[in-house]
Amino acid sequence: MKPIWIVDDDESIRWVLEKALARENLVTRSFSSARDAMLALQTDTPQVLVSDIRMPGASGLDLLQTIKTKHPGIPVIIITAFSDLDSAVSAFQGGAFEYLAKPFDLEKAVELIRRALEESLREASVEQTSADTPEILGQAPAMQDVFRAIGRLSQSNVTVLITGESGSGKELVARALHKHSPRSSQAFVALNTAAIPKDLLESELFGHERGAFTGAQAMRRGRFEQAEGGTLFLDEIGDMPLELQTRLLRVLSDGHFYRVGGHQPMKADVRVIAATHQNLEHRVREGLFREDLYHRLNVIRLRLPSLRERSEDIPILARHFLAQSARQLGVEAKRLSPQSMQFLSTLELPGNVRQLENLCNWITVMAPGQTVEIKDMPRELLEESHISLAQPTGSIARVSTDMTLNNALESGASSSSGIPLHTPAGDALQWLNLLETEAVRMLESDQSDVMDVLGRQFEATVIRMALRHTHGRKNDAAVRLGIGRNTITRKIQELGIGGSSEED
Known part of the structure; x- marks a missing residue:
């Protein structure tokens, strides 16, 4: 941890704070002028900066501006006399962590510095995580579309809504959008709205004033303030309570908010x-999500494909995660045999990239x-894949896309998308046997339109499953089936397929 810098032309103030922080086992470095601190910033940085506002030469506000320009993540506490309070608050409200009014209580001053220290360490941890996060991996056409969208948005500050299944990498995309945006030098702050209890979410988002509720012993900055000038990523937005949706809508509309218990607009x-894994349009229709907020968020929509839609990326992702896991544990990276890699590539992996990463950690x-x-x-x-542990490697069932599609015609256990999660090779032939049985029955009954009837049933079933799999998106369904958009539209009309009114 870096030292806490104390900048004050009053030697007694420096001495008192040095001794008080030393008792807390906190290292300090003191400066008698803002100019000296600015010179030190050229080669070093503090964990927290505490500075007087009025000093000979450069002021504390000049120092604040310098450090916020070069190192925006460092919390700055300004020491000010009561006579300077109004001008100080109006001047540094957008940049300083907090102010300390003279004469100050030493115990409260140490408490304030500790809070700033915790904030600094937390933001440093977020920055380190962001720096360690690799660029998004993917060679599949579906991922290339995502990369192109990130590139087009690189110079934009527009609001983006990322949709996709859980574990598909929505936060990675959000970080990439921030990294390649004009705000990249400022903070990226992430919040999973589904992971915070309802009663605490408002304070987590907007912060609170001291005494705002039981247990609020000190003022706390919310995520909006932490992300000032940068990017705020709200994951699982579909789970946000309705009353908080109203407050979020106001922030997006006019750019102002109030801390809990506060009266000063921020x-x-x-x-x-x-980001969300849910269908927000359905949530709106069910009255669980505000339609006006949906339109505010849905300025640019970016759909992230599931891993099964880009199974060709599984080998490169698996090798990356195995290498990453090995580095973390300080061991040699494991290698997957060709058969193992093929086996992984045939799995549905409903947990998507996150499930694959966890699996690679387990393997390591x-x-x-x-x-x-x-x-x-x-x-x-x-066991879920119906593979016998005693079975020789050469006879392991190879699950192909065709087999998965064939089993979608059966009435077996299926995933939420209607496609079975795991398909053994033996069962894959079951629907063909049923087809043969039905064909024989129709032929023996002297029915003359067997090909037409069975063909229509086959086409209708496959198209219905494709539409269910792509949540009604005709264009995506056509791509998955290898047919044109006009063809699937015509087939839907000819075959009388219902539930396909949703457009792309």
């Missing part, structure tokens, strides 16, 4: 990126040997 210069820790075979995979994964 200006928010923040770019909002929201639990799999024996450096080359991982199918039999070394987690037992529950093999």
